[in-house]
Each structure stands twice: as C-alpha cells, then as structure tokens.
Amino acid sequence: LAKQNGRAYFQFYVASIDQEIRDRKQLEKDLSQALTNHQFHLVYQPQINLETKRVIGAEALLRWEHPERGLVPPDYFIPVAESNGSIVEIGQWVLDQACWQAARWSDEGTPLRIAVNLSAVQLRQPSIVNDILETLARHNIPAGRLELEVTETSFMTNLSDAVEKLHRLNRAGISIAVDDFGTGYSSLTYLKQMPVQHLKIDKQFIRDLLVNEEDTRIANTIIDLGRSLNLSVVAEGVETAEQEYYLSQRGCKLAQGYYFSRPLPSKEFETFVKGFHQKFVENNV
Numbered sequence: 001l002a003k004q005n006g007r008a009y010f011q012f013y014v015a016s017i018d019q020e021i022r023d024r025k026q027l028e029k030d031l032s033q034a035l036t037n038h039q040f041h042l043v044y045q046p047q048i049n050l051e052t053k054r055v056i057g058a059e060a061l062l063r064w065e066h067p068e069r070g071l072v073p074p075d076y077f078i079p080v081a082e083s084n085g086s087i088v089e090i091g092q093w094v095l096d097q098a099c100w101q102a103a104r105w106s107d108e109g110t111p112l113r114i115a116v117n118l119s120a121v122q123l124r125q126p127s128i129v130n131d132i133l134e135t136l137a138r139h140n141i142p143a144g145r146l147e148l149e150v151t152e153t154s155f156m157t158n159l160s161d162a163v164e165k166l167h168r169l170n171r172a173g174i175s176i177a178v179d180d181f182g183t184g185y186s187s188l189t190y191l192k193q194m195p196v197q198h199l200k201i202d203k204q205f206i207r208d209l210l211v212n213e214e215d216t217r218i219a220n221t222i223i224d225l226g227r228s229l230n231l232s233v234v235a236e237g238v239e240t241a242e243q244e245y246y247l248s249q250r251g252c253k254l255a256q257g258y259y260f261s262r263p264l265p266s267k268e269f270e271t272f273v274k275g276f277h278q279k280f281v282e283n284n285v
C-alpha cells in the first residue's frame with residue numbers, strides 16, 4: 001500500500017512539476033510579448049514630507065495587465081524577467097514612461113521628483129548609465145528630478161562596478177535610494193562605500209511598528225543610522241495615522257503608504273496631489 005501511495009504521489013508530483021514548467025514557459029512567452037502588446041502601465045504612489053505635509057514626489061510602479069490572468073503582481077513577474085534578462089528592455093520602458101510622465105507634470109506646473117526601481121540586472125548592463133542619462137535628456141528632465149531605487153543585492157555581485165556606476169549617476173545629479181533597507185545583506189561597509197542619499201525602511205518593519213517592539217527598535221535604528229550618515233530616511237508601507245505620528249515624532253521625515261494613498265494611475269495621482277494639501281493640512285491630521 002505504501003508503495004502504491006508512493007507511486008501515486010510520485011506521479012502526481014511529476015505531473016505538477018511538469019505543469020509548473022509549462023506555466024513558467026507560458027509566463028515567459030507572454031512576458032516577452034507584453035511590451036509590444038501594450039500590456040504594461042505605470043502607477044504612481046505619492047511620497048510625503050511629514051514635516052511640511054507636502055507631496056515631494058512619486059514612486060513609479062509597474063503593472064502588467066495580462067489578457068487572461070488579469071493584473072499580474074510585480075513580485076511575481078519581475079523575478080522571471082530578471083532571470084531571463086527581459087527586465088533590461090522592460091526596465092528601459094519603465095524609465096522612459098516615468099520620464100515622459102514627469103515631463104507632463106512639469107508642463108502642467110507640478111514639477112515632482114520621480115523614483116524608479118532599478119533592478120540589479122539593469123545595473124549590471126555596461127550601457128546603463130548612458131541609457132539613463134540619454135533618457136533624461138530626451139525628455140528634457142533635469143537629473144535632480146530622478147531618483148533610482150536599488151536594493152542591497154545590487155551591490156553584491158560586483159561591488160566596485162556598482163559603486164562606479166552609481167557615482168557617475170550621482171555626479172550627473174541623480175539621487176540613489178536603497179530600497180527595502182534592512183531585508184537584504186545589509187552591511188555597513190557597503191553603505192559606507194555606496195554613493196546613496198536615501199534609505200527606505202522596508203514595509204515589513206512598519207507593519208507592526210507599534211505592536212512589535214523589535215520592529216520599533218529596527219525602525220528607530222534605521223532612522224538614527226540615516227541621521228548619523230546624513231541620509232534621508234523614507235518609511236514605506238505607512239498605513240495608519242498612528243504609524244505616521246510615531247515616525248514623524250521619531251525624526252523620520254519622509255513616508256509613503258496606503259495611509260496617504262495607494263499607487264494611482266497618473267490622472268488620479270494628479271487629482272490626489274491637488275487635494276492633498278487641503279485634506280491633510282486643513283483637517284490638521
């Protein structure tokens with residue numbers, strides 16, 4: 001009986017692996033056509049200065065509308081795009097689109113900073129610095145208007161190459177944020193060498209900020225680290241007024257999260273920016 005069960009399980013297992021491989025192949029195929037089929041768009045999440053209660057910029061986040069599956073989460077397809085290299089082309093599209101949008105906002109009298117996520121795979125491309133500078137120039141966006149978000153893993157494979165590229169981007173006027181700070185292979189040695197200006201506290205530490213003492217201490221430590229290294233600290237995943245209050249009292253100046261707004265399509269984002277000052281300041285929240 002055991003043997004029979006084992007065999008049945010084995011066949012089931014093989015069948016499911018087989019299915020997984022086919023799903024993955026299909027996903028890669030769909031992904032490779034997503035750009036040409038115009039299935040991508042960007043949404044924008046406001047970044048708030050907690051002291052001035054002003055929207056200082058937006059993080060651009062990629063969305064894939066699959067014709068059958070619907071919205072596919074980036075945490076699911078980005079790793080696939082990174083492993084087969086298509087993130088290079090997709091990432092360039094994101095940068096182009098984000099710069100185009102920043103130029104429109106600027107035309108309309110709201111010159112906002114735009115933050116774009118840059119994959120470690122993109123950073124490894126020899127032409128990446130030129131590609132980014134060329135994109136800014138094409139859209140006539142001042143380099144100071146762009147922020148690039150990189151994760152700690154970007155520094156892992158080839159530290160000196162990453163340092164050199166980020167320095168060149170910095171010299172051109174682009175600022176660099178370390179995304180999901182505290183979840184990767186954080187090392188103070190990297191942080192000292194990396195030309196970065198912002199630390200983004202990962203949302204996993206913010207979620208239970210006021211419930212879990214360890215999360216409180218980790219967030220405090222990152223805020224203090226930012227102060228001593230002269231880096232600005234952005235809290236991501238702020239969902240409640242209590243979290244916002246704690247962070248601003250503790251000296252964290254910037255935040256983003258559902259409490260302020262979910263990531264929004266560009267038109268809704270513009271409406272949000274227009275209404276924000278009234279909503280949060282005049283109500284004295």
Ligand code: C2E
Binds near residue numbers: 074119179238259
């Ligand atoms: P990320 O860069 O750390 O982006 C923050 C994520 O947190 C976003 O998820 C955002 O929608 C979500 N978020 C914002 N506020 C809250 C909140 O208050 N609560 C909670 N629970 N979540 C919040 P999203 O858009 O699903 O993106 C997931 C990840 O996918 C991003 O994490 C980033 O690593 C990656 N990603 C998204 N767009 C791009 C892109 O254009 N290029 C690259 N390379 N990666 C991207």
Ligand code: MG
Binds near residue numbers: 059117149179
């Ligand atoms: Mg990010």
Ligand code: MG
Binds near residue numbers: 179200202236
């Ligand atoms: Mg993050």
Ligand code: MG
Binds near residue numbers: 179180
């Ligand atoms: Mg992330």
